Amino acid sequence: MKKEAxxxxxxxxxELAIYALLVVAYFFLVLHFLGQSLYQLELRHRYAYxxxxxxxxxxxxxxxxxxxxxxxxxxxxxxx
Amino acid sequence: MFFPISxxxxxxxxxxxxxxxxxxxxxxxxxGGSFIAGPALRVVGLDWxxxxxxxxxxxxxxxxxxxxxxxxxxxxxxxLGLIMALGTIAGAEAGxxxxxxxxxxxxxxxxxxxxxxxxxxxxxxxxxxxxxxTLMSQKGRSRRGAVQGQMSKKDHSAFGPVTQxxxxxxxxxxxxxxxxxxxAISLWTILLVAFVGGFFSGFLGGGAGYIRMPSMVYILGIPxxxxxxxxxxxxxxxxxxxxxxxxxxxxxxxxxxxxxxxGAAIGAQIGAICTQYFAGPKIRLAFxxxxxxxAAIVIYTLLTGHKL
Numbered sequence: 284m285k286k287e288a289x290x291x292x293x294x295x296x297x298e299l300a301i302y303a304l305l306v307v308a309y310f311f312l313v314l315h316f317l318g319q320s321l322y323q324l325e326l327r328h329r330y331a332y333x334x335x336x337x338x339x340x341x342x343x344x345x346x347x348x349x350x351x352x353x354x355x356x357x358x359x360x361x362x363x
Numbered sequence: 364m365f366f367p368i369s370x371x372x373x374x375x376x377x378x379x380x381x382x383x384x385x386x387x388x389x390x391x392x393x394x395g396g397s398f399i400a401g402p403a404l405r406v407v408g409l410d411w412x413x414x415x416x417x418x419x420x421x422x423x424x425x426x427x428x429x430x431x432x433x434x435x436x437x438x439x440x441x442x443l444g445l446i447m448a449l450g451t452i453a454g455a456e457a458g459x460x461x462x463x464x465x466x467x468x469x470x471x472x473x474x475x476x477x478x479x480x481x482x483x484x485x486x487x488x489x490x491x492x493x494x495x496x497t498l499m500s501q502k503g504r505s506r507r508g509a510v511q512g513q514m515s516k517k518d519h520s521a522f523g524p525v526t527q528x529x530x531x532x533x534x535x536x537x538x539x540x541x542x543x544x545x546x547a548i549s550l551w552t553i554l555l556v557a558f559v560g561g562f563f564s565g566f567l568g569g570g571a572g573y574i575r576m577p578s579m580v581y582i583l584g585i586p587x588x589x590x591x592x593x594x595x596x597x598x599x600x601x602x603x604x605x606x607x608x609x610x611x612x613x614x615x616x617x618x619x620x621x622x623x624x625x626g627a628a629i630g631a632q633i634g635a636i637c638t639q640y641f642a643g644p645k646i647r648l649a650f651x652x653x654x655x656x657x658a659a660i661v662i663y664t665l666l667t668g669h670k671l
Contacts, residue, residue: 300624306625310375318618322367325613329505333610336617337603340420343621344427347628 298354305350369413371617377407378619382421382626389627390429392650395422395572395598398657400623409619416614417623420603423621426595426629432635438592440542443553443585447593448600450557451564451575455601458565479567483658486577493581494648499521500593526584543585543593556582561601572598573654579644580647587646588638610662 325332364375381403385396396420404414433439465474533550560575570596579590609615638646 291550302629306379309624309625314618314621318367321617325368325610329611329613332617333607333615336420336610336615336620337423337606339429339617340424340606340620340624343624344424344474344628345431347625348428348632351632 290348298351302351364366364622366616367616368452368618369409369417371407371409371413371616371619373407373409373619375622378622379626382425382623382628383630385421385623386425386428386627386630386632387634387637388630388653389422389572389595390432390631391637392572392576392634392646392653395426395562395602397422398573398653398660399589402660409616412609412612412614413619416606416609416612417616417620419602419605419609419615420615421623421627422618423599423606424624425631426599426602428628429631429635430592430595430599432632433588433592433595433638436588436592436635436639438588438638439540439596440536440540440585440589440593441596443540443543443583444593444596444600446538446550446553447557447560447575447597450554451561451597451601452604454558454561454563454603455565456561457558458562459575461562461566471505473665476661480658482563482567482574483654483661486573486654487658490577490647490651494644497644498648502635510525523584529582530584543589543626545584548583553583557597564601568644573650573657576650577647587644591638591646592635622624 310334321332324335365372381400384399388399389660390394394419397415400418400421401411401414404417405411409417409430416542418644430439436536462475529552530548531543532552533552536550537547538550538553539545556578557575560571560578563574564571577589579585579594585593606615610617640648
């Protein structure tokens with residue numbers, strides 16, 4: 284039981300570390316480039332910006348969840 | 364990190380941590396967490412209008428993650444969520460209209476503050492009473508050997524007789540909610556509960572999950588795990604509507620919301636998974652401090668004049 288808990292915690296810590304690295308890369312690659320275009324869109328086309336904002340949020344939610352699920356599966360399989 | 368839309372400089376690490384904490388609360392309790400996110404964004408200098416709009420956008424993403432997780436556990440009643448979304452949107456509009464009326468009368472801050480303190484404290488007080496009574500009666504039953512074995516999603520509630528009486532009301536049309544284990548309940552009861560939740564959302568701000576989740580359990584008789592999952596599903600619809608209207612008014616910095624959400628995505632999954640390890644009354648008991656935190660924040664702003 285204790286061994287199982289330690290394994291789960293270790294897998295979770297590894298997942299968090301890899302996730303943090305991916306998120307940092309995501310900040311610099313995606314958000315940095317998206318920033319200016321979204322700013323321009325917000326200034327000029329508010330309705331389009333509102334729709335894009337919701338789609339981006341939902342898209343990121345699905346993407347990140349899939350990434351975390353895959354990560355967790357991969358780490359658990361490796362941990363045995 | 365500079366966010367050009369709101370013109371704010373905020374540390375992304377701070378945003379990720381705030382998102383993570385709110386994500387855990389949302390996944391576990393089915394609340395949006397605005398009572399934490401709003402003040403947390405205000406503290407780093409974001410204007411109030413941006414704090415409200417951006418928080419709503421972030422709630423959409425966080426709820427999508429938590430709902431997908433809850434759905435995998437069978438905790439989402441899609442039919443109920445869709446019906447409730449209608450009542451919530453109508454209620455939110457009514458709440459916002461009342462705010463406008465009070466604004467014109469010039470006493471909006473005092474009225475909203477007093478109402479919110481009363482509402483928050485009443486919810487917490489009622490839930491303490493109900494969960495204590497339920498847990499004590501469950502202890503008595505298990506001592507007599509009546510209830511043993513695996514943890515079940517079928518909740519027992521000390522408020523059960525009142526809930527059953529509400530379910531017996533025959534105001535047509537009646538709807539069946541097989542996912543929630545309800546054979547027939549008046550459509551108007553569901554819409555009224557959603558309307559009240561939406562009304563407080565428009566009146567007090569945020570997603571008002573602190574009102575809707577308990578209402579679903581005590582008035583509609585939805586099991587707690589399903590109430591959490593369904594509330595989150597319903598929040599996706601109402602928060603998307605709120606995000607759209609706020610974005611059109613120029614109150615949403617989607618880049619801040621996206622950064623916050625990177626923390627919330629993982630927090631919401633952890634919160635949703637945690638619900639599987641707790642029985643309904645224990646989740647409800649753990650929920651009690653949340654409205655009290657909201658009340659404390661309002662009392663602080665009333666006494667000091669600082670808006671958190």
